[in-house]
Amino acid sequence: MAAMVRNKQVLLKNYVDGFPKESDMEVSCDATISLELPKNESGVLLTKNLYLSCDPMMRNRMSESYLGAYMDSFALGSPLVGVGVSKVVDSTHPDFKKGDYVTGFVNWEEYSVVPNPQVTKIQHTDVPLSYYTGILGMAGMTAYVGFYEFCSAKKGEYFFVSAASGAIGQLVGQFAKRAGCYVVGSAGSKEKVDLLKNKFGFDEAFNYKEEQDLNATLKRYFPDGIDVYFDNVGGKMLDAVLPNMRVHGRIASCGMISQYNRLQKPEAVYNLSLVIFKRIKILGFTFYDFLHLYPKFYDLILPLIREGKIEYLEDIAEGLEKGPAAFVGLFSGRNVGKQVVAVARD
């Protein structure tokens, strides 16, 4: 039996009400773990966790309960759980061997014992492994499914995306540009607005924090109205979008980050009756329902990455102990690009 090593973890200290704080989590060095699996237990992996994804949706699982719950809340005193990229250190599973890279749901800790089969083997290792927490993972698939299955965006259409420099938004905007749309994005700082226009190739972008009247702002950027709104935020922005939608417009909604911290008292939307006058579709979706499209998505995205034809920006926090701050930062928009926590580099 191998010696035990320390296994640093990020634990949920208390259930969260409102905005999450770093102090809602605890970085603990109390746990230890053996770096060899007992041979009599089959179908199990021991992983060294390399990259952890910070996803807004994890906030919901930090509530003791939440409206429309589709996943269990995290357990108090246990590690957070999120999408990660890990290296197999030991395996009693026939499909995985030491040295394989895997991705899937993983605890926020240095090493994990992963029962079969919460993770899938990473096939393409010629691209940065951290990409599997974002552009090649949940965010990428969400952007892909949302854009290609729900937006029905045609050449020349007016396309708006919120949280546009985020993991999903930056990809959606680039998909829309590739499809020939006129693309405007909103973000929360001048730096992000510059990125949207100069790095990601958006036609226009604005800092929503500097706008007094979002309805008027959207009228300025879309004098002829919006055909497609890719909604990452919900709330006030969605309400301002509705009067600016064109007839037969589509609103694809994969996230409402503005609402996750106020699920007990969500923000009001007043302009919903416009969905009738304007014959609008509001389409809520998650990529979970479209896992069968992964191969199609990879056929599109991997060549774009390899040929440098798609931009992708990560914001990597170094070290598991930076995890709580990195996660909390999502909700103030501190991150610039996809927020990742690097637990180890290999």
Place this chain on the structure above:
Amino acid sequence: MAAMVRNKQVLLKNYVDGFPKESDMEVSCDATISLELPKNESGVLLTKNLYLSCDPMMRNRMSESYLGAYMDSFALGSPLVGVGVSKVVDSTHPDFKKGDYVTGFVNWEEYSVVPNPQVTKIQHTDVPLSYYTGILGMAGMTAYVGFYEFCSAKKGEYFFVSAASGAIGQLVGQFAKRAGCYVVGSAGSKEKVDLLKNKFGFDEAFNYKEEQDLNATLKRYFPDGIDVYFDNVGGKMLDAVLPNMRVHGRIASCGMISQYNRLQKPEAVYNLSLVIFKRIKILGFTFYDFLHLYPKFYDLILPLIREGKIEYLEDIAEGLEKGPAAFVGLFSGRNVGKQVVAVARD
């Protein structure tokens, strides 16, 4: 030239803010009209108006302006305009002759001069002519298009419709029953609830005015959730429906009568973020986009009417002078069934 006759009219006296009142309209006997058209003006009809439809959407055109306007506001001092059934008294149009029955947009007055071609000839006169203001007109088509093009309702699914005894609701509920759904309707009185259960064949029905907590009410009637909500009212009911929707549910929205009198300050909807968790579609539509389906709709509905296989209830106010009260009554739910004004019987 024929003698002039009195032409009673219902005029808009002032623009409406909030709930419409009878005093916002004026029944005027000041106008006169010749019952013969000048022969040199071609392509014109002179009609005697028989039945006028009271439609909630007319309320929007009584505002000086309204958000998402898709039709002009009515002119002050001019007659209201709505769907009607008329008899041709004189015609200089080759496609229409004296004695024909027509339907389409018509002024709220006894006789109208109708320029080509705001109306279409009624082909089937073996059914009550008033039906063309409802089951064979806008309401029928809205129910048909909404149900068959947007609801994707399957056998065994849980179906909820609001304003269920209204012109649209009573038909939608019957379509849903024919499709094998479990159907519950809401309405605003005990009498209507009884009608829903005993005349229209709904599985269940409730009086929303007697319920304190609509969310709890819906949970009681749909312990396993709602697959399809056919929304005629918007506002609070829509907000209560969202937490009760099942995953992959559909909300077809053709009207939000609860909101038409408060377009300056619409009611808030708080639970929209549930469209994501539950992957819900909200589909705003009007039958205008589906006029090509009229023949298909008539193929379905005419035999059902002739064979007595569909129930249809009208609330007919006798006389044009009853028009203002009949229209205003829509918004307090005074009418039981489709509200029609009979100007003349033939």
